[in-house]
Amino acid sequence: MVNLSGSRTQARVRAPWHDLQGERVWLVDGLTNTEFERSGNEIQGEGVYIELGPWERHFFRCERRSQPAIAAAA
Numbered sequence: 787m788v789n790l791s792g793s794r795t796q797a798r799v800r801a802p803w804h805d806l807q808g809e810r811v812w813l814v815d816g817l818t819n820t821e822f823e824r825s826g827n828e829i830q831g832e833g834v835y836i837e838l839g840p841w842e843r844h845f846f847r848c849e850r851r852s853q854p855a856i857a858a859a860a
Contacts, residue, residue: 787846789838798833801848806830813846 789795806826813822813834824834836844 787836787838788843789841792840794837794839796835796837799836800831800833801829804830809850812849812851813844814849816845816847817843 787799806829809826811824811826811829813824814820815822822834828834838844
């Protein structure tokens, strides 16, 4: 995603995948290594909210990561 204008812009972006319901997804910016955790429901539904300043960009890699198991209280 690239903002090719001289002013701030915002949008919602949906992914074309249909198997993200109930999943947690990390969007990792390949340019800055910044990570954003998002709901698969959000990505498939209304879309991920993106806001970029003038001439800013993101280059996302999407990752699913296993959640660490929570130990049961003894």
